[in-house]
Amino acid sequence: MTNHRDVIVVGAGLAGLTAARALRAAGRTVQVLEARERVGGRTVDHRIDDGHVVEAGGQFVGPTQDHILSLAAELGVDTFPAFDTGDNVYVKNGTTRRFGNGVPPDPTALLDVGVLISRIDRAARAIPLDEPWRAADARALDAQTLATWCRRGAVTDGGVELLDILLGSAFGGTAADASALFGLWYVAGAGNEYTPGTVGRMMGVTGAAQDARFVGGSQRVSLRLAEELGESVTLGSPVRRIDQTGPTVVVHTDTDRWTANRVVVAVPPVLATRIAWDPLLPAPQEALFQRMSFGTLAKFEAVYPEPFWRADGLSGQAIFRDPTFPVCSMFDNSPPDGGPGVLMGFVGADQWRTWAPKSPTERRGAVLRAFATALGPQALHPTTCIEKDWTSEEWTRGGPTSVLTPGTLTGLGRWRDVPFGRVHWAGAEHVNHWNGYMDGAVRSGKDAAADILAAERITA
């Protein structure tokens, strides 16, 4: 079967669906080809009872994430505040301490964390967001890891360890994995055109990136987009080959052959390299995408009849600095009506590397022990558990986003968004503001659509 569209979009995550919507609004015919039997990409909701879901992927939104917030509002998907009332818990090597807002009450790290966050914020402001490789000290920053950069000055192991716990969930990587230039750039992007990014806005809850959630689950935004697009979305159609050798672009799935004037590839770079390209991807873009390997992140959710911790004045939020536990942080992930109680733990970066190879039973036991250490023995007895390891997802292969290693941004970063012939790029990795977030995905989809419409005007 061969069909023609003005634009074929590869991938029905937020980026691809947003691009398709914008192109259709501009009068173009589009088809979105999605490998999975569902839309939503790195967002997916799991039903936990008749009336409730929990989000197994991206879930939080907050101020300055204008693109996802306005899209959801347009589509009638409401937000509600993430539960952020009561004391948090800091677990360090088996001992627990309650604390209010702010950084954990760890005398061995407290001062350092404060100093470190100020240093990061200050350095992030000096990074040109659109061209980080033009930062004054770009080469030096990109020749070291974020861990090396953080250790400069008076920062103790404790400070860097705590930072790693935050990074573990923020990008599924450690300060040891990431280039310092990338890390500072990533923080710099945690804002919009008017508000510079800061560690606080990236890591915080109320008023920050974990401020709110979507009623009914984050995947609803994609589901609504797909409803709008109707038959313009084809599920279960992995794109295997993209051929630009002829007058139109030819996109091959296992069963179909689509032709188009332009293509938007809205899948993670790791998956983009696995498409058979004819001609091949330009060598520097191939080399860059190879280096945009995913972080490693899993989410673990435990469902209880009610959010029992709230009665104890606990927020359900915890930070774990304890190598015996697979989770680095925990959140109250209950539905807005507080019906069932849900605890969500991030198995991030370092913890993932230790715990992903173990059996689900062993991991479940250790996660629940972590939850119970923070909130009491009731946490040991959930009614159900849901675990989602994004590296095991065939059509994602990691999470939440690509972590750029030293040398990559300065050496090859400028190739990230360069169209390859008539193929344009979208996805949470292809954006400078809120890179790696739902907001970045939506923005990148709009950008790709706008680039295609602009390119057509030039060639027309």
Next chain:
Amino acid sequence: MTNHRDVIVVGAGLAGLTAARALRAAGRTVQVLEARERVGGRTVDHRIDDGHVVEAGGQFVGPTQDHILSLAAELGVDTFPAFDTGDNVYVKNGTTRRFGNGVPPDPTALLDVGVLISRIDRAARAIPLDEPWRAADARALDAQTLATWCRRGAVTDGGVELLDILLGSAFGGTAADASALFGLWYVAGAGNEYTPGTVGRMMGVTGAAQDARFVGGSQRVSLRLAEELGESVTLGSPVRRIDQTGPTVVVHTDTDRWTANRVVVAVPPVLATRIAWDPLLPAPQEALFQRMSFGTLAKFEAVYPEPFWRADGLSGQAIFRDPTFPVCSMFDNSPPDGGPGVLMGFVGADQWRTWAPKSPTERRGAVLRAFATALGPQALHPTTCIEKDWTSEEWTRGGPTSVLTPGTLTGLGRWRDVPFGRVHWAGAEHVNHWNGYMDGAVRSGKDAAADILAAERITA
């Protein structure tokens, strides 16, 4: 078409062919499936006239590379000494200086380079080659780049820059790209069971890794192996899917279906992840292979009627520390009879990232200007030029080998060679001695075959 073999080998480079040979010698039926229309993987010879070839890929061998040397000897492929007579040339920002053996005569870097090499050699000896993540300071070494590690102490920019020039050709990466732990481990492996690796053995010519070449070209070893294997090698058959869900392993190419008791995947990790796996690769192995991105390296060869530089007492070897040139180093790559003269330049790492996007004409002009700056204006007028960019090779995608970034060895390194069900791994990346070299490839092929035979004895 469905055919059964005891073992299917994916990839007809030195690793795959060696594995197939060993398995056949043990009485097993084998089939090697190769994507390209040739064997040899990262070794390939280009014919330059009726009687001569130049090597466009891996080419040098030296003492302690016992596996490739003994294999070549068995197959009747002779070696000859790489040309290493006369003065070398050091080009720095347009000025040239002749020098004898040893490190370049650069007063701004000389002392540092000496100190640095001693430090690397000493630190490399402390790395447990089989389990580098067990080094005493493994976590700290893996949390920093090799550049950071090298800069510690009194090392100037000049010292690190010179090291980068050496690394540029050695692994297509810079000291900024690589984990310090990986860099030290890579040096530690530049030897055999009896002789520890050193920078000198890795980087040197006579008596070191660039000691000798193969008469008739390095690809001849693979061609001889393929001759021996005869119809057990199938060219032009990219493996698209490997299915381990049934009682035998099923290997799918575009046209055929092969079944086997065991499979050896002898392709670079970057390509291994692009095979459709059912079930999927174990998540930690997927995460590791994602991070085993290739270095970036191209080779440029210029052919002259004769090796004119030899009459001037020049070796044809040069080191370029000059950002206006695409090459970092140059060698006399003439055939053993000295018939035509051939100069070979490495476009490595940093230079590649700048120069790969430019036009072949522009690159050729700049390379020849570099050669002429070192050896005189005769170098501007070759009879023919051959350029091989390994990142543009569909069935390689980089060169010469995988460069591990910070956090990878300690976090995921132990997954490198773990068999996935009935699938075993081979290739230059899957070995501890002479990783990334022809010798490592051969060793890995022997290891994979031995592992399969051992596994059969256990399960039998």
